[in-house]
Amino acid sequence: MVERLLGPVLGHRVLFLALAAALFFWRLLPIPNGDYVFPGPDLLLCLVFCWTLRRPDYLPFWLIAGVIFVEDLLMMRPPGLWALLVLGGAEFLRARGATTRSLSFGVEWVFLSGVMALLFTAYRLVLALVLLPQSPINASLVHLIVTIAAYPLVVGTSVMAFGLRRPSLGETTSTGRRI
Secondary structure: OHHHHHHHHHHHHHHHHHHHHHHHHHHHOOOOOOOOOOOOOOHHHHHHHHHHHHOOOOOOHHHHHHHHHHHHHHOOOOOOHHHHHHHHHHHHHHHOHHHHOOOOHHHHHHHHHHHHHHHHHHHHHHHHHOOOOOOOHHHHHHHHHHHHHHHHHHHHHHHHHHOOOOOOOOOEOOOOOEO
């Protein structure tokens, strides 16, 4: 019985690492965008929040922090700042997992949009406080809007392709803790 309970958790953690590696690879490809550079969505942020809301036992804090820290290093951002903010947002969502479980998808999307907006704002404020250069506000707003718009696609893909479903009311983790 233990193997049956641990299998999906470890499998989804490996799947998350593989998806993160694929997203890193895609973002590092030298693809010319032409004259106009349209910022793409932060699919890894959507993936972290989707999996944290739907199955909080699949993504422990150390996995989220490690993957986002590696992303910070690869994307040449200030190391640890975005990782700390995303980890704080994910733990905020994890703490409200019982209340968000009964919300409709539209309300969840609006709630998550507010969390994402707070993260993007906090990131820009910290960069401004330490006088680091940052992208123009227009590009950051477009990036935020595109990321929020991509969230339903990430949820749909996670549910249909990876079988990520919300836990039922009495479901427990492999250690016996309620989800």
